[in-house]
Amino acid sequence: DAKTTQPPSMDCAEGRAANLPCNHSTISGNEYVYWYRQIHSQGPQYIIHGLKNNETNEMASLIITEDRKSSTLILPHATLRDTAVYYCIVRVAYNQGGKLIFGQGTELSVKP
Amino acid sequence: DADVTQTPRNRITKTGKRIMLECSQTKGHDRMYWYRQDPGLGLQLIYYSFDVKDINKGEISDGYSVSRQAQAKFSLSLESAIPNQTALYFCATSDYVGTVDTQYFGPGTRLTVL
Numbered sequence: 285d286a287k288t289t290q291p292p293s294m295d296c297a298e299g300r301a302a303n304l305p306c307n308h309s310t311i312s313g314n315e316y317v318y319w320y321r322q323i324h325s326q327g328p329q330y331i332i333h334g335l336k337n338n339e340t341n342e343m344a345s346l347i348i349t350e351d352r353k354s355s356t357l358i359l360p361h362a363t364l365r366d367t368a369v370y371y372c373i374v375r376v377a378y379n380q381g382g383k384l385i386f387g388q389g390t391e392l393s394v395k396p
Numbered sequence: 397d398a399d400v401t402q403t404p405r406n407r408i409t410k411t412g413k414r415i416m417l418e419c420s421q422t423k424g425h426d427r428m429y430w431y432r433q434d435p436g437l438g439l440q441l442i443y444y445s446f447d448v449k450d451i452n453k454g455e456i457s458d459g460y461s462v463s464r465q466a467q468a469k470f471s472l473s474l475e476s477a478i479p480n481q482t483a484l485y486f487c488a489t490s491d492y493v494g495t496v497d498t499q500y501f502g503p504g505t506r507l508t509v510l
Binding site for chain 1: 439498500
């Protein structure tokens with residue numbers, strides 16, 4: 285699975301959009317970009333994933349650059365409950381090992 | 397995710413004791429996983445199972461064993477607990493739609509070995 289790079293921490297004002305970047309310059313053509321988050325000591329929560337097209341669901345939007353070397357997770361109206369560590373993970377879709385490799389992630393603090 | 401439950405949620409035990417952590421899911425997924433997380437670190441895979449008859453070691457399986465009693469149940473055992481197994485343990489399940497595999501995690505078990 286390709287390596288990802290994320291800023292260690294970010295702040296966001298409540299009600300504003302949170303834009304979390306991720307670099308994955310060595311991504312392969314068959315690798316997807318996944319985003320998970322972990323609120324303190326809780327189980328990681330799946331947010332969204334994509335291959336090359338931009339994706340949106342009820343939680344967030346995922347913007348992937350045309351060359352696929354970076355992506356941005358957008359939380360459109362951040363709330364205090366969105367404070368968490370956000371993990372960008374790149375992996376093949378049907379990974380024989382099944383493993384998700386969680387890096388250090390970005391610690392997002394949403395402030396009033 | 398309420399569809400994946402873990403018991404117990406907290407456990408304190410002593411060195412040398414045998415401990416079992418249980419995971420149940422109502423999502424109907426074939427794949428199940430056990431991870432551990434140490435403070436400030438990412439998750440490490442202990443064991444994974446693609447179906448009842450298919451169980452595989454992860455990256456840190458030493459000192460652990462598992463049992464897949466049914467599609468919905470996957471148990472993790474520490475045969476003789478030691479203090480460096482103190483950690484948060486997470487169970488996860490996954491489905492795959494088309495060719496995409498997405499994992500859903502339980503709430504975790506906090507295990508302390510004295």
